[in-house]
Amino acid sequence: MKVEFHGAVRSVTGSMHVLEAAGSRVLLECGLYQGKRKEAERRNRNLPVDPTKLAGCVLSHAHIDHSGNLPNLVRNGYAGRIHATSGTADLAKALLRDSAYLHERDIEYLNEKRAKQGEPPLEPMYTQADVEETTRRFEVVGYQERFEAAPGVRARFFDAGHILGSAVTVYELEEAGRTVRVGFTGDLGRPAQPILRDPAHIPAVDYLITESTYGNRLHEGVANMKERLREIIGQTAARGGRVVIPAFSVGRTQNIVYFLSELFHEGDLPRVPVFVDSPLAIDATKIYRDHPECYDQETKEAIARGESVFGFDLLRYTRSKDESMALNSFKEACVIVSASGMCEGGRVLHHLKHSVGDADNTILFVGFQAADTLGRRMLEGARTVRIYGKDHPLRARVEKMNGFSAHADRDELSAWIKNVPGLKAVFVVHGEEDASMALAAHLARMKIKAHVPMPGEAVEL
Ligand SMILES: [Zn+2]
Numbered sequence: 001m002k003v004e005f006h007g008a009v010r011s012v013t014g015s016m017h018v019l020e021a022a023g024s025r026v027l028l029e030c031g032l033y034q035g036k037r038k039e040a041e042r043r044n045r046n047l048p049v050d051p052t053k054l055a056g057c058v059l060s061h062a063h064i065d066h067s068g069n070l071p072n073l074v075r076n077g078y079a080g081r082i083h084a085t086s087g088t089a090d091l092a093k094a095l096l097r098d099s100a101y102l103h104e105r106d107i108e109y110l111n112e113k114r115a116k117q118g119e120p121p122l123e124p125m126y127t128q129a130d131v132e133e134t135t136r137r138f139e140v141v142g143y144q145e146r147f148e149a150a151p152g153v154r155a156r157f158f159d160a161g162h163i164l165g166s167a168v169t170v171y172e173l174e175e176a177g178r179t180v181r182v183g184f185t186g187d188l189g190r191p192a193q194p195i196l197r198d199p200a201h202i203p204a205v206d207y208l209i210t211e212s213t214y215g216n217r218l219h220e221g222v223a224n225m226k227e228r229l230r231e232i233i234g235q236t237a238a239r240g241g242r243v244v245i246p247a248f249s250v251g252r253t254q255n256i257v258y259f260l261s262e263l264f265h266e267g268d269l270p271r272v273p274v275f276v277d278s279p280l281a282i283d284a285t286k287i288y289r290d291h292p293e294c295y296d297q298e299t300k301e302a303i304a305r306g307e308s309v310f311g312f313d314l315l316r317y318t319r320s321k322d323e324s325m326a327l328n329s330f331k332e333a334c335v336i337v338s339a340s341g342m343c344e345g346g347r348v349l350h351h352l353k354h355s356v357g358d359a360d361n362t363i364l365f366v367g368f369q370a371a372d373t374l375g376r377r378m379l380e381g382a383r384t385v386r387i388y389g390k391d392h393p394l395r396a397r398v399e400k401m402n403g404f405s406a407h408a409d410r411d412e413l414s415a416w417i418k419n420v421p422g423l424k425a426v427f428v429v430h431g432e433e434d435a436s437m438a439l440a441a442h443l444a445r446m447k448i449k450a451h452v453p454m455p456g457e458a459v460e461l
Contacts, residue, residue, distance in 0.1 A: 001019075001020060001021045001173045001175050001178070001180050001460070001461040002019075002020050002458050002459060002460050002461055003017060003018070003019055003020075003182065003207070003209070003427070003458070003459050003461060004017060004018040004020070004049075004456070004457070004458040004459075005017050005427070005429060005453040005454075005455065005456070005457050005458075006018065006048040006049060006455065006456060007029075007031060007033065007048065007455075008029075008031060008065070008429055008430040009429050009453055009454065009455040009456075009457070010431075010432070010433040010436060010452065010454070010455065011431075011432060011433070012065070012213060012368070012370055012430060012431060012432060013031060013032065013033050013034040013035065013065040013370065014031045014032060014033030014034070014043065014044070014065065014069070015028075015029035015030075015031035015065060015066045015429075015430060016028070016029055016030055016031060016048065016049070016069075017029065017184070017209060017429070018049055018054075019153060019171055019173060019182060021152040021153050021173035021174060021175045021180070022151060022152030022153075022173075022174060022175045022176075023152070024055040024056065024150035024151050024152045024153055025049075025053055025054050025055055025056075025150075026054070026055060026056040026057065026058060026149045026150045026153045026171075027049065027054050027056070027057040027058070027073070027078075028058055028060070028169070028184055028209075029058075029059060029060060029066045029067070029186070030057065030059075030066075030067065030068075030069045030070045030072075030073045031063075031064070031065040031066040031067065031068055031069060032044055032064050032065055032067075032068025032069050032099070033065075033069075034064075034065060034342075034344070034370065035370070035371075035372055036372055041125075044069055044072065044125055045072070045125055047069070047072065047073065047076060048456065051073045051074075051076045051077045051078035052076075052077040052078070052079070054073075054078055054080060055080060055150035055151065055153075056080050056081065056083070056149040056150030056153060057070075057073070057078065057080060057081070057082045057083070057149075058082070058083045058084070058149050058155060058169055059082055059083070059084040059088055059092065060088075060160065060166060060167050060168070060169055060184065060185075060186025060187070061088050061091075061160065061162055061163055061165060061166035061167065061186050061187060062084075062087075062088045062091035062092040062094075062095050062163065062164075062165060062166075062250065063095070063163065063187065063248075063250065063251075064095050064096075064099055066186065066187070067092045067095065067096065068095070068096070068099050070082060070092075070096065070134050071096060071099075071100065071126035071127075071130035071131050071133075071134045072125055072126050072130070073134075074130060074133050074134045074137065075126055075130045075133075080137070080150070081137050081138070081139040082134070082137045082138050082139065083138075083139050083141050083147060083149055083155070084138055084139075084140065084141070084165070084167075085140065085141060085142065085143060085157055085165040085166075085167055086140045086142070086165065086291065086293075087164040087165020087166075087287070087291045087293075087294050088164075088165035088166065088167070089135075089138040089140050089165070090165070090287045090290065090291070091163070091164060091165055091250055091284060091287055092135070092138070093131075093135045093138075094250075094280065094283045094284060094287060095250065095280070096131045096134060096135065097128065097131055098280050099131075100124075100126055100127055100128045100130065100131045101128070102345065103124045103125055103126065103127075104124045104127060104128070106124075107122055107123070107124040110122060141157060142157075143157050143158060143159060143167065144156060144157070144158070145157070149171070152173065152174050152175060153171060153172070153173055153174075154171070154172040154174075155169050155170065155171045155172070156169070156170050157169055158170065158200040158201075158202050159196070159197045159198070159199060159200040160185065160186050160187065160188055160189055160199055160200075161188070161189030161190070161191065161193065161196050161197060161198050161199040161200075162186065162187040162188060162189035162196075162199075162251070162406050162407070163187075163189075163196075163250055163251035163406060164195075164196065164250070164251070164254075164284075164287065164288050164291055164294050165291070165294065166186060166187060166189065166196075167186060168183060168184065168185050168186060168188065168199065168200065168202055169183070169184045169186065170182075170183050170184075170202050170203060170205060171183070171184070173461065180206050180207070180461045181203075181204065181205040181206050181207075181422070182205060182206065182207045182208070182209065182461065183202055183205040183207070183208040183209070183420065184208075184209045185208070185209065185210045185211050186211070187211050187213070187406065187407055187430070188210070188211055188407065188408045188412075188413060188416060189406055189407070189408060190219065190222075190405065190406070190407070190408050190409070190412055191408075191412065192222050193222070193255065193406070194255055194258040194259070194296075194298075194299065195254060195255065195258060195288070195294075195295060195296065195299050195309065196294055196295065196296060196299075197294065197295070197296045198296070199408070199416055201419055201420075202420060203421070204420070204421040204422030205420060205421075205422060205423065206422060206423070206424050206425075206461070207423070207424060207425055207426070207427065207461060208417065208420055208423055208425075208426045208427070209426075209427045209429060210413065210417060210426055210427070210428055210429070210430075210439075211407065211413075211429065211430035211431065212413070212428045212429065212430060212431030212435050212436045212438075212439040212440075213368060213407040213430060213431050213435065214368075214402075214405065214407050214408065214409045214410060214413070214431075214435065215410055215413065215428065215431045215435040215436055215437075215438050215439025215440075215442070216410060216431075216434060216435045216438035216439065217402070217409055217410060217435070218409045218410060218411060219402050219403050219405055219409040219412075220401070220402065220403040221403065222403060224403060225259065225401060225403035225404060226259055226262065226263060228401055228403075229259060229260070229263065229401065230263055230268050230269060232362055232364055232399055232401075233263075233269055233270075233272070233335060234269060234270060235362075236333065236360070236361065236362040236397075237269075237270045237272045237333040238270075239333075239360040240332070240333050240360055241333060241358065241360030241361040241362060241396075242330075242333060242334045242335065242336060242355060242360075242361050242362075243334075243335045243336070243361070243362045243363075243364055244336050244338070244348070244351045244352060244355050244361065244362070244363050244364070244396075245335065245336065245337045245338070245364045245365075245366055246338065246339070246340065246341050246342070246343050246348045246352075246363070246365065246366075246367075246375060247281075247337050247338070247339060247341050247366055247367060248339060248340070248341035248367055248406075249278045249280035249281035249283075249284050249339045249340075249341075250280070250281070250284040251284075251406050252341060252366060252367055252404060252406060253276060253278065253281040253284070253285070253337055253339070254281075254284070254285055254288050254310065255404060255406075256337055256366065256404065257274075257276065257285075257310060257311065257315065257337070258309060258310075260274055260312070260315070260335070261308065261309065261310075261311070261312040261315070264312050264314060265307075265312065270333070271314060272314070272332070272333045272334050272335060273314050273315075273316065273332075273334045273335070274314050274315045274316070274334070274335040274336075274337070275315075275316050275317075275318055275327055275334060275335070275336045275337070275338075276315065276316070276317045276318070276337045276338075277318045277323075277324050277327060277336055277337070277338040277347050277348075277351070278337075278338050278339040278346065278347060278348075279319050280339060281317075281337070281339060282317045282319055285310050285317070288310060289310060324347050324350070325350070327351065328350065328351075328354045336351050338351055341366075341367045341375070342367070342368075342369055342370060342373040342374070342375040342376070343373060343374035343375040343378070344373050344374060344375075349374075349387055349388065352374075352385070352387055352392075353387045353388065353392060355396055356378075356385055356387075356392050356393070356394045356395065356396050357392055357393055357394075357395055357396070358395060358396060359395045359396060359397070360396075361396040361397070362396060362397045362398075362399055363378060363396050363397070363398050363399070364399045364400075364401065365378075365379060365398070365399070365400045365401070366400075366401050366402075366404040367404065367405065367406075368402075368405065368407070370432075371432065374386075374387070378394065378398055379398060379400060381398075382394055410438070410439060410442060413439060414439070414442055414443060414446060414448075417443065417448065418446060418448070423448060424449065425449040425450070425451060426440075426443055426448055426449065426450040426451070427450075427451055427452075427453055427459070428440045428443075428450055428451065428452045428453075429452075429453065433452075436452045437452055440452050
């Protein structure tokens with residue numbers, strides 16, 4: 001029996017690992033690698049595992065860095081099923097369709113340029129047809145239900161509290177009369193976040209594969225977050241400026257709407273309009289509405305009292321391109337929540353283009369900004385930012401709130417890990433190298449054996 005670490009190892013995107021028992025190979029995640037264009041292209045097209053040799057595939061949650069290369073897996077001969085919770089399956093369908101659309105459009109643009117230079121056209125990495133075939137392979141499993149991921153590999157999902165449908169998976173590998181239990185955190189959420197239940201305790205495992213996105217950092221408390229959000233929006237509105245919040249469409253946007261809704265209801269904010277400008281966020285919000293089985297007690301009670309959790313009177317969801325473009329000429333104070341969260345594409349780029357030059361505005365980052373992204377460069381104090389091939393001076397204020405994070409911080413992660421019974425060792429993945437190393441060192445101080453694998457490393461269990 002063994003585990004192999006193929007993606008999001010000493011880095012944060014392209015999650016991909018393999019568990020092997022009794023000759024069955026099971027793929028954990030099939031994420032899209034995100035980074036510099038050429039390298040991303042190369043890594044995503046060349047899968048590090050042979051899809052035809054896999055007996056099963058399990059998906060912890062729908063985020064594209066965990067699910068986004070599934071269509072490529074199927075396109076390259078994976079014949080089995082993809083186990084996931086119902087929330088994950090629904091969100092993944094929406095996210096993968098969006099991803100294919102972006103890829104196809106990207107390739108079209110590239111091919112126009114190539115044609116002018118007499119170069120042959122490129123094929124998109126995957127298409128809508130590949131996505132449809134992939135979504136047919138989903139096999140929905142409820143939380144706590146035991147299922148067979150492949151012969152010799154049983155599994156169970158537990159709440160991860162990260163995004164809708166997210167799960168910590170506990171595997172039971174059997175081979176020659178021996179049983180080894182392996183836990184996989186996927187992405188682990190923070191306790192006490194809105195809408196979803198907190199990360200669950202899991203039963204005993206021998207090994208745990210854990211994420212470490214914030215393995216070297218501590219987040220601000222949830223109480224602080226509302227206060228700071230109030231401050232930032234209040235001050236910007238007083239200047240007559242707009243607050244642009246680049247946010248992931250799935251999870252982050254719904255949490256921000258939840259907090260804004262509370263603040264407005266409590267009368268703590270000036271009555272400025274709020275626009276959620278992302279078709280994907282609108283689709284994701286609908287899926288959130290469709291899955292009350294994932295809500296925590298507070299959210300269930302709020303809904304029972306007739307409160308709206310996903311909207312309020314000042315909030316407008318803008319779906320069409322025209323509505324989105326109309327925001328460019330909206331000159332009054334407002335809040336615009338738009339994707340992508342790391343400013344690597346999507347409608348938020350248009351809003352940034354129209355907002356970064358004015359010192360009255362605020363760009364508010366509420367999520368992790370990976371290396372080499374536009375978001376990271378803005379956070380690191382760039383004086384100019386390049387958007388659609390043109391430089392723009394950055395005069396708007398740049399603020400950051402990491403309390404919205406959908407990821408547990410170092411202490412939340414290690415407290416959760418400490419509660420896992422029977423642990424022999426922890427494998428630390430899904431973090432930039434220094435974050436993973438820091439979490440491993442922190443666990444070692446807690447007398448928990450931890451190892452940060454190398455990309456491609458295999459460990460016998
Ligand atoms: Zn995630």
